[in-house]
Amino acid sequence: MVADGSGKQRARPEWLQQYDLVGKIGEGTYGLVYLAKSKEPAHSRGTKIAIKKFKQSKEGDGVSPTAIREIMLLRECIHENIVKLVNVHINHGDMSLYLAFDYAEHDLYEIIRHHREKINCSINAYTVKSLLWQILNGLNYLHSNWIIHRDLKPSNILVMGEGDEQGLVKIGDFGLARIFQAPLRSLSENGVVVTIWYRAPELLLGSRHYTSAVDMWAVGCIFAELLTLKPLFQGIEDKSSPNPFQLDQLDKIFKVLGNPTADKWPTLLTLPHWASNRQNIQTRKYDNPGLYSIVQLPPKSPGFDLLSKMLEYDPIKRITASQALEHDYFRNDPIPGRNSLVPPNAADKVVPYPQRPVDYSTDFDGTTAPPPPQMPNPSSMSGGSNQLHQSMNVNMQQQQHKVQNSNNMVVNPPVGMHGLNSSAGIYTQRGNPAVLLQQQQQQGLRRKEQSNVSYPGHYQPPNKSRRI
Numbered sequence: 001m002v003a004d005g006s007g008k009q010r011a012r013p014e015w016l017q018q019y020d021l022v023g024k025i026g027e028g029t030y031g032l033v034y035l036a037k038s039k040e041p042a043h044s045r046g047t048k049i050a051i052k053k054f055k056q057s058k059e060g061d062g063v064s065p066t067a068i069r070e071i072m073l074l075r076e077c078i079h080e081n082i083v084k085l086v087n088v089h090i091n092h093g094d095m096s097l098y099l100a101f102d103y104a105e106h107d108l109y110e111i112i113r114h115h116r117e118k119i120n121c122s123i124n125a126y127t128v129k130s131l132l133w134q135i136l137n138g139l140n141y142l143h144s145n146w147i148i149h150r151d152l153k154p155s156n157i158l159v160m161g162e163g164d165e166q167g168l169v170k171i172g173d174f175g176l177a178r179i180f181q182a183p184l185r186s187l188s189e190n191g192v193v194v195t196i197w198y199r200a201p202e203l204l205l206g207s208r209h210y211t212s213a214v215d216m217w218a219v220g221c222i223f224a225e226l227l228t229l230k231p232l233f234q235g236i237e238d239k240s241s242p243n244p245f246q247l248d249q250l251d252k253i254f255k256v257l258g259n260p261t262a263d264k265w266p267t268l269l270t271l272p273h274w275a276s277n278r279q280n281i282q283t284r285k286y287d288n289p290g291l292y293s294i295v296q297l298p299p300k301s302p303g304f305d306l307l308s309k310m311l312e313y314d315p316i317k318r319i320t321a322s323q324a325l326e327h328d329y330f331r332n333d334p335i336p337g338r339n340s341l342v343p344p345n346a347a348d349k350v351v352p353y354p355q356r357p358v359d360y361s362t363d364f365d366g367t368t369a370p371p372p373p374q375m376p377n378p379s380s381m382s383g384g385s386n387q388l389h390q391s392m393n394v395n396m397q398q399q400q401h402k403v404q405n406s407n408n409m410v411v412n413p414p415v416g417m418h419g420l421n422s423s424a425g426i427y428t429q430r431g432n433p434a435v436l437l438q439q440q441q442q443q444g445l446r447r448k449e450q451s452n453v454s455y456p457g458h459y460q461p462p463n464k465s466r467r468i
């Protein structure tokens, strides 16, 4: 118990007490990601958790009540192939937001990189198929709940490490792309880069309507990348204005799939950039699509058929997640399995992927932790990082102190919607998740129309420095 400004005693925020902060594991468009461990036996001691801290905007306007309400809705999404949002914490002092997720030891960015740069061999067919099936399964769940991910890419496809859930795919970051529609410029300046490589052609051509088909395009790109270990369409980003027309990205797509035509894609002619940049777009003609030679699949194979249907130009004709799950590709050997990392056939080698690197020296403020001011407590020691770990705990305590003085709101794991903070005007509702998610979708569309934001123009070049 601690005293607040009024002299009253109040409980420490529960969520801070239950974890030991271990260190920083990554940095994304919206903020930093930390690894923490559960301290409490009730949550099975030592359970790893990923805490995402969202950075403040330069204007310091914090997290809007609408964003918070929508995040609360994301906690309703419970599915084996969706990363679980276990805790939401808003620090009202500086209006920063912390989201705690189940921790995944791997992601497809690292898995693909490991095969390409470390072991120099392809990912086995069973693993590719199992990963793809589970991505589609998670996506089908999201789409049937009216959630469009909008930012699918290998680093957002998490894969569980050793344990009961080993090899399970968890889609991360779902729903956040819309909530935080305009990422902060300063983050890009920090060297963190987001990518246009997985962006659907209708968006590149200026469509303002997101449909679930944009996610299927991204899955097609990821499928190809799992097969070849290289991004399929590596366009060079134009950064000349806040939201420029990405000609090179489209050009890379056309080169592989051929130029789109109004015959095959009737609404093409209505897309803003198709009309306004027609000359630029159509100077180069690509008549010999070469997708099958890139992915090295026979044109008549089920795998190639599925991939082509994901990379269909016309979003209306593009295969849906539920259709894809029924595709013949998944009915043929090797049959996909729950543990994507351990093929049932003993002849297939199990690849030991490395654990995520952890930067033990960065605290929750994103600054380097000072040397520990006191002797390490042996009970919190682990491996060679004892001192740093201890200093992280100290920082955690400092953070706690800050938080306790800042009228924080903590929302603990859910059964149904809950959490009311009238002083902040933040509320969530009890009710049917499907209905709520539909409302969420409608609100999002309305907001998009009002703000007239079609897609954030914050992309940086492909040499993304995404690690710690």
Ligand SMILES: Nc1ncnc2c1ncn2[C@@H]1O[C@H](COP(=O)(O)OP(=O)(O)OP(=O)(O)O)[C@@H](O)[C@H]1O
Pocket (backbone or CB within 6 Å): 025, 026, 027, 028, 029, 030, 031, 032, 033, 050, 052, 083, 101, 102, 103, 104, 105, 106, 107, 151, 155, 156, 158, 172, 173, 193, 194, 195, 466
């Ligand atoms: N639940 C999690 N468990 C383990 N690692 C995670 C988890 N969520 C995210 N990460 C990792 O943290 C890093 C940063 O993630 P984050 O989602 O913030 O950025 P990103 O996906 O690299 O880029 P962007 O923010 O542009 O989507 C990535 O390596 C990601 O795989």
